[in-house]
Amino acid sequence: MTDFDTLVRGEEAFVAHLKAVRTVYAEPIRAMMQAAPRGMRSGGYLDDSSDARPMTTITYRKVFSDALSLLKVHECVLEKLHEVERGPHDPNSSGGMCLAEVAREERVYRSYVQGLPSTLRTIAECCSESATFRAFFTRSRELFVVPTPRLSTYDFA
Numbered sequence: 458m459t460d461f462d463t464l465v466r467g468e469e470a471f472v473a474h475l476k477a478v479r480t481v482y483a484e485p486i487r488a489m490m491q492a493a494p495r496g497m498r499s500g501g502y503l504d505d506s507s508d509a510r511p512m513t514t515i516t517y518r519k520v521f522s523d524a525l526s527l528l529k530v531h532e533c534v535l536e537k538l539h540e541v542e543r544g545p546h547d548p549n550s551s552g553g554m555c556l557a558e559v560a561r562e563e564r565v566y567r568s569y570v571q572g573l574p575s576t577l578r579t580i581a582e583c584c585s586e587s588a589t590f591r592a593f594f595t596r597s598r599e600l601f602v603v604p605t606p607r608l609s610t611y612d613f614a
Contacts, residue, residue: 461541461542464538465535465538465539465542468531468534468535468538469535471531472528472531472532472535475524475525475527475528475531476528478521478524478525478528479521479524479525479528482521482593482594483517483521483524483525485593486512486517486521486593487517490512490514490517512583516579516583519572519575519576519579520576520579520580523565523568523569523572523573523576524569526565526568526569527565527566527569530558530559530562530565531559533558534558534559537558580594
């Protein structure tokens with residue numbers, strides 16, 4: 458397997474991981490928020506009553522916006538990598554151009570990494586408020602921490 462193939466396979470795994478965050482957590486919670494009545498208890502966390510919203514819109518953005526932004530960036534990068542794979546381009550030089558695309562989105566990474574401790578605290582607060590929310594987020598820590606060391610998996614030497 459070439460370095461380019463390794464890059465593409467790693468990017469595919471990373472995008473699949475972020476899609477899992479979106480599919481397993483973000484989309485169902487957004488749907489619950491939209492379906493639930495606006496009346497909620499202080500804090501806006503999901504409780505065991507049937508009329509509570511899972512979280513406030515602000516909390517939702519705090520928890521999911523950075524991960525979903527990363528997903529958008531990497532879906533574009535993966536699409537470009539697949540174009541390079543299919544096309545007459547030199548994969549080694551074109552792969553570098555795709556990584557340059559990621560570098561242009563450095564602010565997304567900075568926001569994600571700097572916001573991760575706060576995101577995890579928010580999830581912990583939500584979990585401490587509600588057994589239902591805690592059960593829903595059983596795997597959240599792994600899903601939100603895994604993207605952090607993303608680029609360190611490549612040997613750029």
